Amino acid sequence: MPRLPPHWAAHLESGVSHRLGGSHADGQPEICRGLAAQALPDGRVEVLLDANIGEQLLSAVRESGRIAYVAARPGSHVTLHLKGTDAEIFTVTAAHAPLFERCREAFIANVAPFGFTREAIMAVWYDLDTGRLAGLRFTPNGAWDQTPGPGAGQAIDLMP
Amino acid sequence: MNENLSPPPERRALKLRDVRRLLEGIIPPAMCTVSADGTPHVNYLSHAEYIDDDHVALTYQFLNRSRANVLATGRVALSVEDPITGVSVVLQLRYERTDTAGPVFERLRAKLSGIAAQTGMEKVFHLRGADVYRVESLRKLDPVHPLPAMQPRCDLAAGVRRLSEQLGEAPDLRSLLQAFTEGLQRDLRVSHAIVWLLDEQRQGLYTLASIGYEQAGSGAELPLAEAGLAGVALRENVPIRIGHMSQMCAYGMSWRIKAEQLGLQAAMADTIPLPGLRAPRSQLAVPLRARGRTVGALLVESEHDQFFSYDDEDALTAVGAQLAQGLAALRTAELVEEPATAAPAAPQAGGNALRVRHYPRDHSVFVNDQYLIKGVAGAIVAKLVRDQIDSGREAFSTRELRLAGGDLRLPEVQDNLGVRLLLLERRLAERDFGLRIERAGRGQYRLVASGPLSLVTEA
Numbered sequence: 001m002p003r004l005p006p007h008w009a010a011h012l013e014s015g016v017s018h019r020l021g022g023s024h025a026d027g028q029p030e031i032c033r034g035l036a037a038q039a040l041p042d043g044r045v046e047v048l049l050d051a052n053i054g055e056q057l058l059s060a061v062r063e064s065g066r067i068a069y070v071a072a073r074p075g076s077h078v079t080l081h082l083k084g085t086d087a088e089i090f091t092v093t094a095a096h097a098p099l100f101e102r103c104r105e106a107f108i109a110n111v112a113p114f115g116f117t118r119e120a121i122m123a124v125w126y127d128l129d130t131g132r133l134a135g136l137r138f139t140p141n142g143a144w145d146q147t148p149g150p151g152a153g154q155a156i157d158l159m160p
Numbered sequence: 161m162n163e164n165l166s167p168p169p170e171r172r173a174l175k176l177r178d179v180r181r182l183l184e185g186i187i188p189p190a191m192c193t194v195s196a197d198g199t200p201h202v203n204y205l206s207h208a209e210y211i212d213d214d215h216v217a218l219t220y221q222f223l224n225r226s227r228a229n230v231l232a233t234g235r236v237a238l239s240v241e242d243p244i245t246g247v248s249v250v251l252q253l254r255y256e257r258t259d260t261a262g263p264v265f266e267r268l269r270a271k272l273s274g275i276a277a278q279t280g281m282e283k284v285f286h287l288r289g290a291d292v293y294r295v296e297s298l299r300k301l302d303p304v305h306p307l308p309a310m311q312p313r314c315d316l317a318a319g320v321r322r323l324s325e326q327l328g329e330a331p332d333l334r335s336l337l338q339a340f341t342e343g344l345q346r347d348l349r350v351s352h353a354i355v356w357l358l359d360e361q362r363q364g365l366y367t368l369a370s371i372g373y374e375q376a377g378s379g380a381e382l383p384l385a386e387a388g389l390a391g392v393a394l395r396e397n398v399p400i401r402i403g404h405m406s407q408m409c410a411y412g413m414s415w416r417i418k419a420e421q422l423g424l425q426a427a428m429a430d431t432i433p434l435p436g437l438r439a440p441r442s443q444l445a446v447p448l449r450a451r452g453r454t455v456g457a458l459l460v461e462s463e464h465d466q467f468f469s470y471d472d473e474d475a476l477t478a479v480g481a482q483l484a485q486g487l488a489a490l491r492t493a494e495l496v497e498e499p500a501t502a503a504p505a506a507p508q509a510g511g512n513a514l515r516v517r518h519y520p521r522d523h524s525v526f527v528n529d530q531y532l533i534k535g536v537a538g539a540i541v542a543k544l545v546r547d548q549i550d551s552g553r554e555a556f557s558t559r560e561l562r563l564a565g566g567d568l569r570l571p572e573v574q575d576n577l578g579v580r581l582l583l584l585e586r587r588l589a590e591r592d593f594g595l596r597i598e599r600a601g602r603g604q605y606r607l608v609a610s611g612p613l614s615l616v617t618e619a
Contacts, residue, residue, distance in 0.1 A: 019202050021192030021237070022192070023192075023194045025198075027194055027198050027233060028194075029192040029235055030250075031190055031202065031238070032301075053248070066199060066200055068201050069202070070203075072204060081201075081202065120243075120307060123306075124246030124305070124307065125303065126304070
């Protein structure tokens with residue numbers, strides 16, 4: 001199964017801003033924010049999101065399985081774009097708590113220089129019970145470096 | 161049963177106007193486009209632009225996947241977020257057209273260039289077109305715990321009304337400017353502002369008035385190309401606003417650094433230190449328009465993030481237009497003289513001597529080796545000092561200056577004399593050399609010196 005190169009896999013947990021895009025069976029696009037992500041040893045990628053905020057996106061994923069995922073690092077603007085066609089929804093359990101906390105803490109540290117406080121970030125996005133989280137899992141079938149600049153959109157070679 | 165009873169009022173649906181401040185990229189908006197085969201694609205935007213309740217414009221900067229998808233299917237989901245309350249909104253959009261000229265394009269381009277300069281992305285951001293979309297639906301998404309909405313700092317509509325009334329009562333340029341600067345503070349709760357006027361000949365801006373700075377900087381000049389948000393607003397004729405300037409650098413800061421450097425040696429240099437906050441967190445620049453021309457720009461600043469809103473753009477555009485109209489009308493009025501009164505000789509002043517040096521090449525003027533002003537205002541003050549030394553007369557009229565305009569080779573004297581005199585009056589008051597201009601009636605003034613005057617004209 002294709003896998004992300006290690007530094008791009010690490011990027012997912014480095015305090016990035018996560019965005020998920022999907023499309024319904026009739027082609028209507030959907031978009032929502034994600035909260036945490038990781039690359040699994042088998043190459044698949046897991047993204048956690050607020051199920052309330054992501055209700056329409058989850059509905060689109062159920063219909064089509066298509067997913068676009070962007071991880072952009074505040075400040076450096078380093079941006080990874082992944083796509084998949086086999087996205088599935090899974091139940092988030094306590095086992096995901098360490099991942100959730102790692103991503104949350106790294107994100108809070110990254111946005112602090114821009115005036116966003118821990119309290120605000122927690123209140124708006126992260127102060128959630130596990131029961132309100134949903135998980136999406138997919139196999140990246142394409143990856144791009146979407147960092148703004150001349151090289152934006154350059155394909156990333158996935159490892160075999 | 162009465163069948164004429166009105167139906168119960170429907171709950172008002174969320175309108176784009178209600179959420180327009182979310183479009184501005186404090187948190188960069190994200191869009192999802194979709195290709196003909198249904199593949200989604202996510203992209204970040206610098207900002208989105210409110211056009212009306214049914215339309216937004218998005219920047220078209222690159223020939224990329226998003227662009228191809230938009231042209232193929234026309235469908236976009238746009239996510240915008242409010243950093244203050246945590247609310248987010250997802251808009252379903254349908255592509256209608258791409259503008260490559262016209263007001264929507266200019267507004268988007270101006271804002272983009274402002275954001276690009278503030279974030280050091282000038283080489284990355286280039287606007288090819290303004291993609292105009294119809295808003296098909298809006299979906300509001302509440303955060304986990306809503307943050308308290310900020311209370312508006314004042315009732316802007318009522319403030320505009322009060323300020324507008326004051327402007328309408330102003331009989332001359334001085335009181336117009338006073339009403340404007342006082343009203344900004346009292347009625348619109350703006351603590352830091354600069355009124356820049358355009359010097360078309362020199363392609364620069366000069367400060368007519370400011371509020372809230374240690375150095376008022378009346379007469380301070382800045383090339384248009386270096387004038388930051390005010391320059392872009394003026395050039396593009398569009399209000400420009402930035403509300404989260406922690407990433408800022410480039411030109412905004414260069415003013416302050418320049419001002420700081422000049423502050424150390426301004427006494428001898430032929431430059432007036434620029435007014436302005438050292439580290440602004442919010443800025444809004446509004447072009448000042450009158451009679452189909454842009455005559456200057458109003459810049460307001462704050463040390464707080466997100467201090468100004470779309471509503472401030474509306475409010476300041478309205479009162480700024482009234483100020484500009486007033487400046488245009490009253491500067492002509494200043495040229496109409498009241499019947500000349502007897503011009504008494506200047507009394508012998510008993511204060512310290514005032515040694516005036518004048519450099520005709522740029523009309524810079526120094527008083528007791530301290531820089532005063534240059535350009536048109538410098539030429540005027542040099543002439544007035546010379547006349548007073550020659551004739552002993554304090555009084556002068558705008559008519560005399562208009563007639564002297566040709567001799568001084570200053571075409572602007574005809575055009576903008578009232579404003580230049582007001583500027584000179586303010587600058588003299590700020591410097592407090594013992595030399596001041598007093599208005600004695602419409603078109604009638606006095607140059608009052610606290611001590612004996614001498615004038616040296618340098619080569």
